[in-house]
Amino acid sequence: MWDALLSAGSQTLQPGVVWAVVCALPVGLLFGLLPGLSGLTAMAVLIPFVYGMDGFAGLAFLLTAHAVVSTGGSVTAILLGIPGSPPNAATVVDGVPLRNAGFGGTAVGAALTASAVGGVFGALVLLVLLPVLRPVILMFGPPETFLLSLMGLTFLAAVGAGSPAKGLFAGAFGIFISFIGYEPVSGVPRYWFDYDYLLDGLRLIPLALGLFAIPELVALASGGSLEQSKGDLPGKQLFDGCKAVFSRMGLVLRSSAIGSIIGIIPGVGGETAPFVAYAAARQSDKNPERYGTGIIEGVIAPEASNNAKEGGALVPTLVFGVPGSSGMALLLGAFLVLGLQPGPNFLRDHLDIGLGLVLILAVVNVLAAGLMLALTPLLARVVNVPPRLLVPFLLTLALLGAYSTENNMQDVLFTFVFGAVGLACVRFGFNRAALLLGFVLGPAVERYLEIALNIYGPAFIVRPICLILIALMVIALAAPKLTARLRRRPA
Amino acid sequence: MKPISALIAAAFLAGSSLTAAAADESAADYYKNETIHLIVGTGPGGGFDQYARLLAPELGKVTGATVVVENRPGGGGITAINQVASAEADGLSVMLINGVPAALGQITDAPAVRFKLQDLPFLGRVAAEPWVLLASKESGYTSLKDMVAAGKDGKTLSFSGLGRVDGPTDTAAVVCESLQLKCNLVVGFKGSSEASLAAIRGDVTGMAVTDRSARDYSQDGSLVPIAVIGHKHSKLLPDVPTIFEAVDVPQDGAFWIDFRASIVDIGRALITTPGTPDDRIEYLRGAFEKVLSDPELVKTAEDRGLPIDYASGADVQATVDKIFGNLPEDKLSEIRNVLLSKYF
Amino acid sequence: MIRADRILIVATALLVVALVVWGMTLGEYPASANVFPAIAAGGVVVFGVLALREPPPQEGTPLTLTAVLWLLAVLPLIYLLGFRIALPLYGLVYALARQTKPLPALALAIGIAAVVEILFVRVLGLHFDWGWLVAPLVR
Numbered sequence: 001m002w003d004a005l006l007s008a009g010s011q012t013l014q015p016g017v018v019w020a021v022v023c024a025l026p027v028g029l030l031f032g033l034l035p036g037l038s039g040l041t042a043m044a045v046l047i048p049f050v051y052g053m054d055g056f057a058g059l060a061f062l063l064t065a066h067a068v069v070s071t072g073g074s075v076t077a078i079l080l081g082i083p084g085s086p087p088n089a090a091t092v093v094d095g096v097p098l099r100n101a102g103f104g105g106t107a108v109g110a111a112l113t114a115s116a117v118g119g120v121f122g123a124l125v126l127l128v129l130l131p132v133l134r135p136v137i138l139m140f141g142p143p144e145t146f147l148l149s150l151m152g153l154t155f156l157a158a159v160g161a162g163s164p165a166k167g168l169f170a171g172a173f174g175i176f177i178s179f180i181g182y183e184p185v186s187g188v189p190r191y192w193f194d195y196d197y198l199l200d201g202l203r204l205i206p207l208a209l210g211l212f213a214i215p216e217l218v219a220l221a222s223g224g225s226l227e228q229s230k231g232d233l234p235g236k237q238l239f240d241g242c243k244a245v246f247s248r249m250g251l252v253l254r255s256s257a258i259g260s261i262i263g264i265i266p267g268v269g270g271e272t273a274p275f276v277a278y279a280a281a282r283q284s285d286k287n288p289e290r291y292g293t294g295i296i297e298g299v300i301a302p303e304a305s306n307n308a309k310e311g312g313a314l315v316p317t318l319v320f321g322v323p324g325s326s327g328m329a330l331l332l333g334a335f336l337v338l339g340l341q342p343g344p345n346f347l348r349d350h351l352d353i354g355l356g357l358v359l360i361l362a363v364v365n366v367l368a369a370g371l372m373l374a375l376t377p378l379l380a381r382v383v384n385v386p387p388r389l390l391v392p393f394l395l396t397l398a399l400l401g402a403y404s405t406e407n408n409m410q411d412v413l414f415t416f417v418f419g420a421v422g423l424a425c426v427r428f429g430f431n432r433a434a435l436l437l438g439f440v441l442g443p444a445v446e447r448y449l450e451i452a453l454n455i456y457g458p459a460f461i462v463r464p465i466c467l468i469l470i471a472l473m474v475i476a477l478a479a480p481k482l483t484a485r486l487r488r489r490p491a
Numbered sequence: 492m493k494p495i496s497a498l499i500a501a502a503f504l505a506g507s508s509l510t511a512a513a514a515d516e517s518a519a520d521y522y523k524n525e526t527i528h529l530i531v532g533t534g535p536g537g538g539f540d541q542y543a544r545l546l547a548p549e550l551g552k553v554t555g556a557t558v559v560v561e562n563r564p565g566g567g568g569i570t571a572i573n574q575v576a577s578a579e580a581d582g583l584s585v586m587l588i589n590g591v592p593a594a595l596g597q598i599t600d601a602p603a604v605r606f607k608l609q610d611l612p613f614l615g616r617v618a619a620e621p622w623v624l625l626a627s628k629e630s631g632y633t634s635l636k637d638m639v640a641a642g643k644d645g646k647t648l649s650f651s652g653l654g655r656v657d658g659p660t661d662t663a664a665v666v667c668e669s670l671q672l673k674c675n676l677v678v679g680f681k682g683s684s685e686a687s688l689a690a691i692r693g694d695v696t697g698m699a700v701t702d703r704s705a706r707d708y709s710q711d712g713s714l715v716p717i718a719v720i721g722h723k724h725s726k727l728l729p730d731v732p733t734i735f736e737a738v739d740v741p742q743d744g745a746f747w748i749d750f751r752a753s754i755v756d757i758g759r760a761l762i763t764t765p766g767t768p769d770d771r772i773e774y775l776r777g778a779f780e781k782v783l784s785d786p787e788l789v790k791t792a793e794d795r796g797l798p799i800d801y802a803s804g805a806d807v808q809a810t811v812d813k814i815f816g817n818l819p820e821d822k823l824s825e826i827r828n829v830l831l832s833k834y835f
Numbered sequence: 836m837i838r839a840d841r842i843l844i845v846a847t848a849l850l851v852v853a854l855v856v857w858g859m860t861l862g863e864y865p866a867s868a869n870v871f872p873a874i875a876a877g878g879v880v881v882f883g884v885l886a887l888r889e890p891p892p893q894e895g896t897p898l899t900l901t902a903v904l905w906l907l908a909v910l911p912l913i914y915l916l917g918f919r920i921a922l923p924l925y926g927l928v929y930a931l932a933r934q935t936k937p938l939p940a941l942a943l944a945i946g947i948a949a950v951v952e953i954l955f956v957r958v959l960g961l962h963f964d965w966g967w968l969v970a971p972l973v974r
Binding site: 041045163165166168169171172173175176179183185186188190191214215217218219220221222223224386388389391392393395396397399400403404407409412413416419423424426427428429442445446450 | 839840843844847851854858862864865867868871872875876878879882883885886888889892893897898899901902903905906907909910913918922925926929930933934935939943946947950951955958959961962964
Binding site for chain 2: 040041043044045047048051137138141142182184185187189192196197199200266267316320321329330333336337341343345405406407408447450451454455
């Protein structure tokens, strides 16, 4: 193991690899910063460049671009209120109130630092689990995935601010619209009304852009402005943000762990990690009602988990040759292009490459955060741009981002349709983050319940891990009430 | 002046019984400086996309046209075929289709299918991968013979899959039908990789995949390749017997295997819009033949893990006509029953 | 005065329930395909009823109809002229209409055109259709 680690280290320091990282890092960050462009697009763009690269350098190249996307996206989420990539939506909830209160710099500093710590944590988890990963993944079959997704749904009420009833209403609506299109098991297309686009269901990127970008743009066009930080210098604020992260290490580690777990299990969907981390942070907080009003914890939790999940998602890819996400599927393609075959024997034959990827993951997360911190004073100027120039520019980015995922004009159209939904949410206090979370989790719950019932019958719930998950769910649901009662007693 | 002289020239050529050559010539002229859209029904990065991006520049070199790859994901590739089938018949929209879901979608009357494969002009086939049945190590079966024996004892076999007619599931269904096994097909997995995890875990008896995936999944023995579902051996897994070698396939069972194998023969095929002038179709067929039989391209493709298995447009057309030409209505409803409901 | 948020909740709940009922009857979906939509619709109705009792939302940042119409205007423009012309033009017009001096407005249009051409056309290799008006000219 140590030999492999050493050889991995020396491999990582080869000039070819360093160049690959240096080239891919800004690309990944840029794709994160720009709303609508995701890690998937970043990798798809970069894959042609991999041909002809040395094996490990090519992998480092792609992994870097993919891993740092959410680091870039957090800055857009806070400064503009538009998530740079869908998983950054959870950061908007507290990031925007913080910015409005003049603490944009602090929020960005905290988000970036949390991203770095989360990313390193994710890499460490990967490192520690590497030898025992196979059984761990095999333990999580369809029944366990179903229960994990269901657990995610119990957090619906806790994501974001405002009344729980309205949050759950939005969440239920999000679940409902996620059922449009092919039903996973019977293959029946639902509620598609002979409109081909709907066969595959509504798409995540137009939904995220419509819910968050359009209302923000309407507000700007209505004469609103991005409120600017006042008082402290941006540098001081960024530093405060960093400090805030290190004084809340418990929260950071817990959120990172949530990210890692969700990343490891293929099927739950990495997009949910930041929402779940946010909700878990809120539920375990002494004063949950502060969440959504602009507190730093609400930025730290999602961003830490966001970057931690990338390490997790690498696991099934490396160990089984089974990609945990569509981004990882592209990475898997790159392995094959480079003549490497991920799978059960991969770690035995190429342990140094596996460890090297872990190292890369840890290093680029720190580098990305550092680079963004350095760039933030510059990027923060975007809030000084007059809205009359900012609106058409951001609209361009949002619409093209929506278009670029499938080369489809209908995605642009639906960005506006969801924009109307987003406007209604903003105007009447419905929770957009809950809607998005419901949308992502709905299909997973349905799919894996049906598969679990098909394989095991109703008895699947007595499988050991299922029982543990159910117990955890009950505790999570009952905990806020219990702690409230306990707190009342001594008084 | 120009159009008139062209007319005169055309009349002259037509008169001098060089029509065929002239048509060829004019098609070649037509494509120079035009833009050909090479469409794939998946997003960027996947296998189809990689094939298309490999072929596009070569096709451009041969024809002198600008060739752009266009990704139009949706409906498992069906939506894009609909679009190409109803596009302007100018021979500028060419699509690399996935033969299995397209043909099975048409046969099973899938809701979104609005094309008839037998009406589409085929320009050639890029590749065709045979399908292989894998058994989970956890299941204890190491050969198809064991499975059939267990089936005779009344055991229910289960196979994992995604949708019903996109490859893994229908292959398993066809095997169950031809060997008269009791099967339960567990569908709904999000991707073939997730379905394979279920097999590795032992949640199901096995699954069917392409020979390439079969080779990858079986490297450590957690999944065992037990039979190629067709008549020919796989080049990647030469030791794996065909289903006919592995067990005695009943007389009327062979129909199902042949049926499935002929659909596999369509493979990753190139189509264009129905109604495209014949000379352009012939010209494109020739161009693809030139591109796909270039040893250098074949080598590059192999190196990228994209094997080429060329068949001419006429051959693919014949395969398609054979599949759809002589299917009586009662056989069709039997096929629909087997693929869509019998084993679920 | 009936509150707009209540109308919205009731309308959403009715729409969702109507879709589920339609799927069960005329849509002829198999039972298994109806279970989850029905559960979700139930959630929408139950939490909708609870949400009806919530106090009215506070007026936040003003959102004007003019602003919405301005944003929507980009859609027909894209259909007519295609992304590559429509987006820079939209930027120019939008900026000029809001008392921007011609030079900065032009700079904005050029900036947008540069982003479209460099990032989306060159790097991402996107294919943009020319709009309905422009396509005949380009051929």
